[in-house]
Amino acid sequence: MAAHAIDELKATGTGFTVERATVPGVKDLPVACKRLIEERGCDIVIALGMPGAEPIDKMCAHEASQGLIHVQLMTNRHIVEVFVHMDEAGDDRGLALLAERRAREHAVNAYDLLFRPGRLAKMAGTGQRQGFADAGSIDASRQGTGGAAAAHGGGGEGSGDAGAGGGGDTGGH
Amino acid sequence: MAAHAIDELKATGTGFTVERATVPGVKDLPVACKRLIEERGCDIVIALGMPGAEPIDKMCAHEASQGLIHVQLMTNRHIVEVFVHMDEAGDDRGLALLAERRAREHAVNAYDLLFRPGRLAKMAGTGQRQGFADAGSIDASRQGTGGAAAAHGGGGEGSGDAGAGGGGDTGGH
Amino acid sequence: MAAHAIDELKATGTGFTVERATVPGVKDLPVACKRLIEERGCDIVIALGMPGAEPIDKMCAHEASQGLIHVQLMTNRHIVEVFVHMDEAGDDRGLALLAERRAREHAVNAYDLLFRPGRLAKMAGTGQRQGFADAGSIDASRQGTGGAAAAHGGGGEGSGDAGAGGGGDTGGH
Amino acid sequence: MAAHAIDELKATGTGFTVERATVPGVKDLPVACKRLIEERGCDIVIALGMPGAEPIDKMCAHEASQGLIHVQLMTNRHIVEVFVHMDEAGDDRGLALLAERRAREHAVNAYDLLFRPGRLAKMAGTGQRQGFADAGSIDASRQGTGGAAAAHGGGGEGSGDAGAGGGGDTGGH
Amino acid sequence: MAAHAIDELKATGTGFTVERATVPGVKDLPVACKRLIEERGCDIVIALGMPGAEPIDKMCAHEASQGLIHVQLMTNRHIVEVFVHMDEAGDDRGLALLAERRAREHAVNAYDLLFRPGRLAKMAGTGQRQGFADAGSIDASRQGTGGAAAAHGGGGEGSGDAGAGGGGDTGGH
Numbered sequence: 001m002a003a004h005a006i007d008e009l010k011a012t013g014t015g016f017t018v019e020r021a022t023v024p025g026v027k028d029l030p031v032a033c034k035r036l037i038e039e040r041g042c043d044i045v046i047a048l049g050m051p052g053a054e055p056i057d058k059m060c061a062h063e064a065s066q067g068l069i070h071v072q073l074m075t076n077r078h079i080v081e082v083f084v085h086m087d088e089a090g091d092d093r094g095l096a097l098l099a100e101r102r103a104r105e106h107a108v109n110a111y112d113l114l115f116r117p118g119r120l121a122k123m124a125g126t127g128q129r130q131g132f133a134d135a136g137s138i139d140a141s142r143q144g145t146g147g148a149a150a151a152h153g154g155g156g157e158g159s160g161d162a163g164a165g166g167g168g169d170t171g172g173h
Numbered sequence: 174m175a176a177h178a179i180d181e182l183k184a185t186g187t188g189f190t191v192e193r194a195t196v197p198g199v200k201d202l203p204v205a206c207k208r209l210i211e212e213r214g215c216d217i218v219i220a221l222g223m224p225g226a227e228p229i230d231k232m233c234a235h236e237a238s239q240g241l242i243h244v245q246l247m248t249n250r251h252i253v254e255v256f257v258h259m260d261e262a263g264d265d266r267g268l269a270l271l272a273e274r275r276a277r278e279h280a281v282n283a284y285d286l287l288f289r290p291g292r293l294a295k296m297a298g299t300g301q302r303q304g305f306a307d308a309g310s311i312d313a314s315r316q317g318t319g320g321a322a323a324a325h326g327g328g329g330e331g332s333g334d335a336g337a338g339g340g341g342d343t344g345g346h
Numbered sequence: 347m348a349a350h351a352i353d354e355l356k357a358t359g360t361g362f363t364v365e366r367a368t369v370p371g372v373k374d375l376p377v378a379c380k381r382l383i384e385e386r387g388c389d390i391v392i393a394l395g396m397p398g399a400e401p402i403d404k405m406c407a408h409e410a411s412q413g414l415i416h417v418q419l420m421t422n423r424h425i426v427e428v429f430v431h432m433d434e435a436g437d438d439r440g441l442a443l444l445a446e447r448r449a450r451e452h453a454v455n456a457y458d459l460l461f462r463p464g465r466l467a468k469m470a471g472t473g474q475r476q477g478f479a480d481a482g483s484i485d486a487s488r489q490g491t492g493g494a495a496a497a498h499g500g501g502g503e504g505s506g507d508a509g510a511g512g513g514g515d516t517g518g519h
Numbered sequence: 520m521a522a523h524a525i526d527e528l529k530a531t532g533t534g535f536t537v538e539r540a541t542v543p544g545v546k547d548l549p550v551a552c553k554r555l556i557e558e559r560g561c562d563i564v565i566a567l568g569m570p571g572a573e574p575i576d577k578m579c580a581h582e583a584s585q586g587l588i589h590v591q592l593m594t595n596r597h598i599v600e601v602f603v604h605m606d607e608a609g610d611d612r613g614l615a616l617l618a619e620r621r622a623r624e625h626a627v628n629a630y631d632l633l634f635r636p637g638r639l640a641k642m643a644g645t646g647q648r649q650g651f652a653d654a655g656s657i658d659a660s661r662q663g664t665g666g667a668a669a670a671h672g673g674g675g676e677g678s679g680d681a682g683a684g685g686g687g688d689t690g691g692h
Numbered sequence: 693m694a695a696h697a698i699d700e701l702k703a704t705g706t707g708f709t710v711e712r713a714t715v716p717g718v719k720d721l722p723v724a725c726k727r728l729i730e731e732r733g734c735d736i737v738i739a740l741g742m743p744g745a746e747p748i749d750k751m752c753a754h755e756a757s758q759g760l761i762h763v764q765l766m767t768n769r770h771i772v773e774v775f776v777h778m779d780e781a782g783d784d785r786g787l788a789l790l791a792e793r794r795a796r797e798h799a800v801n802a803y804d805l806l807f808r809p810g811r812l813a814k815m816a817g818t819g820q821r822q823g824f825a826d827a828g829s830i831d832a833s834r835q836g837t838g839g840a841a842a843a844h845g846g847g848g849e850g851s852g853d854a855g856a857g858g859g860g861d862t863g864g865h
Binding site: 584588597604625639642643 | 715719723758
Binding site: 058062065066068069070072073076077078079080081085106109113117120121123124 | 175193194195196197200201203204205207208211212229232233236237239240243244247
């Protein structure tokens, strides 16, 4: 998956270098990502993994995801998680194609987060679905309803400051 | 959803500016919200997303919610989570209407948390239900029993200081 | 629920003041409690909420509880969680009565944690059950077997220092 | 349970003092244990509780356990969790006997962690089972396979430094 | 299991020393591993345990895994988790063989993480499966699809820096 992600990154833009680290399993990803950020100066990380189909594997993926979110909060850097669960496709061929598509699409997301944040805002609500055919937007809705609503992991927008606060609020601006 | 939230904020009051950030999925929301608070000076954040209907999507929403709570504890700022699960309505139209209503009602909650905390206290126990018809209060109860008891995510009141403590308790007052 | 808790606190003792905060939902409780402790000098907090009966509501309550425990570890202050799940009683009347009883009994627990710790130790093993008839102690057991064994959330005792350690152990005494 | 643990500690060795704290429920244990360590200088804590048999009680125990692990990581002190779930025995008498046995056996574990770490290493793989008859070791295995493999909560060994690292690795030795 | 891991480490390479600690159960592993890193200067830790087959044991293993990931993020050191669940094999003999194989294979992973990171990268996508026959790579895929795709806990690669960022980005390089 990493090869596809790196290939897509290089096809998408320039002005960056790529560091790479490999770990035995998805539960080893959080600290590896933290070290890429803290020890190798990475501005964003793409964490790729392919958890198995058993309940224990789902739990490992959950623990890894919690750790990846924790790392982001410790470093204020984005980590784009690209997990492909082995039961997401019917056969190995489908799984490989899904893995490639998802890795490529998330590589573009990572690029956009760093260099083209405006593009993500424009895509919000159009139902982009990493690794699958796009789901399209919700017809009844004139504007997006969460953007990546059909994305694996759901869509999300972090709408900003609802108020600069008043008086001496140091957080205001 | 963000468009509705921002529209409602502007219809509710003034004295604030709005920052906006968009991310690929709900698991990218926690760090995006933290950066809005720490790097763009936001006093409160509304985190909007529309998780899918599959078990994996529910897990992603859970991980995102844990992260959003963690960010609040790291920053001492409120983050109002507005998630609409794709299986909360029977069709796209219902989903879009639910998403708009919930986004608008939570936008008012965010405004109240910053500018009208007293209004939230008055609403406690009246069974406000974001995005659905209000459930009303519990008849047998003369006063509220948790306020937003029927709210998505349950109702809650943080009753304050049960004691200033004695003697040299530095926490007292 | 907060009204009952505050009423019970005032009937139980004196020497404290009460601060109060209201939030839209239980997931907003953790940061609200942290701010009551850090910004308004509270020595203990009673967190009241009434989560809904759906699986999503149970998950929200779980996330809120994790956050409340995290706040306690960040502040070294107790937060007494008083959640009443909407499916804990058969009808609204029963729910309201349960909410009132639980709020009152946990208000006394909060008071005891601050002012009468010895009273909690005496109650250990007598099977106090917040909001329900007491379950009594386990007959075969001469002494308590966890105290609030039948309490909602289970009973617990934190038995202290199993050893002051030897030699240069700075933690010893 | 605490009484049995303390009795066993005093029968096992000397050179320590015992502090004790009681809380209303298991979710109040984490901060109570942290305060025993930070405010009363405890070197180790035994956290005893008896969660109920309902799903909500299992969730509370899970949240308490997560908190207890978090406290250990914040303080670098061991906390020996001794939970007896009310559905672990068929009747009250069996439950009381189980609680006493488990409390006593974990009290010895706590003592060993502080004063006799070598003894724990010797027990590894012999299948000690707190509160139940020992399960014995796995016959096909000449050496232990995790030690407390049959212990409530599973067995574990933290095998140490797999390498002192090379060059300027400050972590090496 | 620790004996096999240590034996394999010594057969794999030199230039390191091994520290060892034993704890009563898997939930005691996180703080034990943190102390091995912080107090005994370990550069990497192999955490071995054999959780039971009951739901409560699965939950304990989950809590332990979350704690082990937390320790890694607190210390920036890898902890290789080697858990063998008692229901992973049909009988004690199979369990013992699985435990030995998994301990040995993860010991090599630990060695590689410290001394041969390039070897892990080469193995990515070949479907190494700790403790079982290897699953092989996904035929339809010319390059790896996550590497340890079939590994217990799933495979993972942390692909590095997707961009050095522009302008004054201090994280860039």
